[in-house]
Amino acid sequence: MKRLKIKEVLTGEKTGEVVLVKGWVRTKRGSKNVNFIALNDGSTINNLQIVVDVEKFGEELLKDINTSTSLAVTGQLVESQGTGQKVELNATDIVIYGKSDPDKYPIQPKKHSLEFLRDNAHLRFRTATFSAVFRVRHAMAFAIHKYFNDKGFYYLNTPIITASDAEGAGQMFRVSTLDAKNPPLKEDGSIDYSQDFFGRSTNLTVSGQLEGELGATALGEIYTFGPTFRAENSNTTRHLAEFWMIEPEMAFYELGDNMDLAEEFLKYLIRYALDNCMDDLKFLSKRLQDEEKDKPQDQRSMELIEKLNFVDNNDFVRCTYTKAIDILKNSKPYKAGKFQFPVDWGVDLQSEHERYLVEKHFKKPVILIDYPKDIKAFYMKQNPDGKTVAAMDVLFPQIGEIIGGSEREADLQKLETRMKEMHVPAKEMWWYLDTRRFGTVPHSGFGLGFERFILFVTGMGNIRDVIAFPRTPKNAEF
């Protein structure tokens, strides 16, 4: 008999038929005569109720069925007698694939803290919360490819190992095959990377953008979607050392077009989640409400599905950095000395400032543009004022910065001057500068932090809980 996924069985279309299902036991309860097993196979947040006649199968077999035991069950699908499910399965045959010792299995059928589950990340997929998160994450990855494919963008795979620092922030992980204990040295005592695997010093990429620009200035519109790495020692709920980024890059786009694309893209993804992941979102919404039930009303977040609809239905605010500084300087928390970090024209905004703008002032997602050039990367288009660049950051409630991007400097001379000022090695980047030498065009792009976006869609609070195996300072377990 062909095995059916539980998601399909639960639609009720096969009621009356004999079916075969396979999965893991979530819970088992019951009386002397009848046991109820909640079986889950990952295809949906919902479990299938298996009804087991104790006399028919015997205590012996049932003793071996515990949380996380893996089973194949054949039986007749009938309308459920109880509430809570449309159908249930009257078992006629049960095969145990693998037992699970209830005294040793770490994930008990009770509420565990997210911290505990992080320490057991190898098994946390088996909880309702994490299975929901990873189904939503999958749906969003699929929607990203669909969105760009339908718009005529090409998926470009940029290298993971690179010799350049795209963001110029120096937060890179070195890739080397040299003997760490005894590396070859040059006469001046420095390490001789010419003897390294690639004949030079190389790192894990912090962004695929520079190579993305090479693609966009020939293919027109491309996007990357891959892992990126940053050795920043930020132990926050928003930072990972290894995270996934989506980086579209478009020829002939100016900053306004770039903002329009970012807004349309984010709304498309949110709408896709609402249209395709409702069972999981409802569960995640309830989870969030349970978690926040002890908080005072004014500190609770907006209900998850309401929040997603709200973002989809409202225009993002567009505002310059200079105006944002004015708003912050006139804000209550600033005047009351409540901000931890300083606010002055020229400083990089911190998450507390971004969240004030989004959550308290505008009460909508915000696209901030025209940042001071000294706090942004060398490749951004220089504005005529000589002080700012055509940067754009998209700020979201609860998250802060979710997208960073810009129009790119298309003028060779201006770009070379800026690289010199910022000590970016222009000579090694000859290939990048060639795009400006041979048929340069206005172009733009941005990077969406995939995990930050998944935080937003799932309502989870810690970025470690939306990537399967988080990499953070002092942590690379699993």
Ligand code: 4AD
């Ligand atoms: O603002 P960032 O650094 O921009 C770039 O890397 C550009 N090259 C993108 C482009 O224009 N093509 O990073 C982009 C986004 C951020 O807005 C944030 O969402 C996410 O990547 N991000 C991180 N996510 C998790 N952990 C980290 N350590 C992150 N650093 C950045």
Ligand code: MG
């Ligand atoms: Mg940024």
